[in-house]
Amino acid sequence: MNKFISAAIGGAFAGVIITSQLTGPLIAQETQRIKSTYEHLDLFGDIFERIRSAYVEEVDEEKLIESAISGMLRSLDPHSSYLPPEDFESMQVHTRGEFGGLGIEVTQEQGYVKVVSPIDDTPAANAGVEAGDFITKVDGVTTLGQTLDESVEKMRGPVGSEIVITIAREGVDEPFDLTIVRETIKIRAVRARIESETVVLRVSSFTDQTYRNLEEGLKEKVKEAGGMDAVNGFIIDLRNNPGGLLNQAIRVSDAFLEKGEIVSTRGRQNGSAEHYNATPGDLTEGKPVVILVNGGSASASEIVAGALQDHRRAIVVGTRTFGKGSVQTVMPLQAEGAIRLTTARYYTPSGRSIQALGVSPDILVNQRPPVELTEEEEAEQNRRFEADLAGSLSNDSLSDAEKEQLKAEQLAQEETAKLREQDYQLAYALDILKGLTALDQN
Template sequence: MKTYLLAGFGGALAGLLLTTQLAGPLIAQEASKNASVYEQLELFGNVFERVRQDYVEQADDRELIEAAINGMLTSLDPHSSFLSSDDYADMQTQTRGSFGGLGIEVSMEEGLVKVIAPMDGTPAAEAGVLAGDFITHVNGESLMSLTLDEAVDKMRGPVGSDITITILRQGETEPFDLTMTRDTIRLTVVRTRTEGGAIVLRVTTFNDETLSTLETELAKAVEEAGGIDRITGFVLDLRNNPGGLLDQAISVSDAFLDKGEIVSTRGRHEEDTERWNAEAGDLAQGKPMVVLINGGSASASEIVAGALQDQRRAIVVGERSFGKGSVQTVMPVTADSAIRLTTARYYTPSGRSIQALGISPDIVVAQPRAQLGPQTAETEEEDANTPRSASSFNRSEADLRGALNNDSITDDQKRQIEAEMEAAEASAALREEDYQLAYAVDILKGLSAVAYDADQVPAAAKPAVTGEGSGTGGAPVSELAPEAGGTDAAPVEAAPAAPAAEGEDAPEPRPATE
């Protein structure tokens, strides 16, 4: 019996020693890590007290702490920041439809205020501010060394007051001034018009009103055109749309898709992954679609363009988009302040992250840049042959200081993306040599992008049947063709959706793609 007891005691003791040997270092490591954190917090407290006591002027405690918090967040990436009570109120106002100012979406790059996109119908857009412009001065005062919030405050003022901003623009050899009048910015989130049988849907931002306004305006445009059968297709214009709310981007994508994945977001932990799938119902009723994008199309705009492109529901035309593939969540931290924190990257249905890469259009079409001031024949010829500036002004997410890397793709995948973009740019260059041939190539690319198949066209609708001498007696095409409504797209099958996100009424932090 003593032998068994001794053996049992020895085993227990060995197990205890083994556990201590394994757990001891882990516990010590965690304790050391916590001690380091506390030491750093103590350092912050010491510096804070030194500033309070010895700074040349009396400093406001709250401003010091808020500046320290903002510095911590802005060091992470260009889109994380602290929202003071005023900033938080402004953000809530902007996502609800109206606010005062010039009407530009801006970011900070290399100490300069950079225009992501001017908003349609605003003082900035009417004065000629373009995406990619740098604002160096306001009313003659330099914005260098100011924070983004401080620079924005300089541009704010009473409605009706004049403001002069100094612009640095690619293609211009020197800065120039633009004068405009501050106004209350009432966002017209969706505008429609009809061009050549196609309905153009101009979406300027993604706020609380975007989907409902889109549905209303689209229905009104279809009715004014004489019904869906009279429509050749839809153009969804997302150029210079800087983004907005994630849920609105998902809803707008869903409005044109019958099924398939729209977007997925992946956070730091695997359990943070969420997927959103489309539900049946297509506002365009299967009609062909084209999405227009450019370098000012960012965030939520890229989600919509990527979803419709990957699901082969639309042809994407224009220029490479901004490349902001991260999601920010606004988290209240007090009753009147919050933090905007990058919490996830988003991925298009094919699984690609566009962070710092952007959406590459199926057909590259560069818009001629607007010319400032009168042009003579001599200056036009000179501008055509020589660049007006040797400077390069990049305007993408990848160029922002501290931007997140796109480590979700392999080198081979990145090379493939770059090769596809080069091929599209080569096709664009072909227009200079043989525009008709380039147009034919672009049509084929477009048909391929929406999964067009010639076998889907009924024999009665083909020119060989309906044309002269085809044996139909010259019957009108409309009598032989099938009922109008367009061909259905062939969306990619998606994985099952994750549990639904919190509803609008829930007081949880709301993700945004600003």
């Protein structure tokens, strides 16, 4: 018995010796690493002090530190960054999708702010601002020489506050002033319309408003079309959509799925993986879906395209997407700014990462510009048909109602043909849905 006890004790001591031999170097390595880190922090402090005291001109110490922080974050990856207070506030406005303002879409032309269009039922529209107007002054200060962002920032402000803009309008001799009271403006992240029998959902960004806009627009257009039976399918246009909020990408994907994983994220720490699954309920009731993407479709757009593609719920058409497969977390700081830090990678339901690869479309379709027709093609367009000939016999196999239906279908085809010159990818997507509908009816 004593022999067994001794052997056990001896083994225990041997274990302690082995453990000590392993932990000793590990502790030394960790101590050296910490020492090296603090030495580099001392080096940073030394360099900062030398710049502050010896640089040829007086420096702004706050900006110097902010620049150092920005450089540190930029060295990690292209999407990690420092957000000074004003940039952090601007980002929050963008992700909320609402702000205090006038309600106009603007661009810059000839150095001035030009109105692209006033948004319906906003202070600008109600005050009589028109598309094509030039805003030459804001509260008496000229917009000439200012960046578009600077002018836009001046037009935004607290809800209920007044602003005076000076308008120069074609056909009006003198510029005139408009006094407008700012209201809460909600940016429409989704615009819905009907093309032939198809509902087209143009998703421009993923903000707090995206899913709500999509659901409302989809239901409104289905009702306008005459119900779900009158719709042959849906097109989700994600082209040039840079992304946005992860939770909105998940909700938009869920809108077209009944079950299954939508996306998963994996961070650095063990156990940090998150899985997001679809819930029962498909807004389209199983109708065919086509997604349009291009090189400007990134991040949240790629999550939606990847999820619906992996579940074979949608046909993805267009060109390869941007390839941003990482998740950023915005962390507010004490100084009212924030850092945007990459904290995870995301994966589509099949487990693939799109980082640097993008989502490859099921059908590669480039956006072809309008082309000049050859003489033969022009002749084909101008060709006369039997029905155009004077005194031609009528068709006796169709009723008047069927003839009208046929004419309507032919007119819709001609409209799609015209659309090819403006938006070839969208026209291609419409053709796919028409083809699927035709097969389903056979």
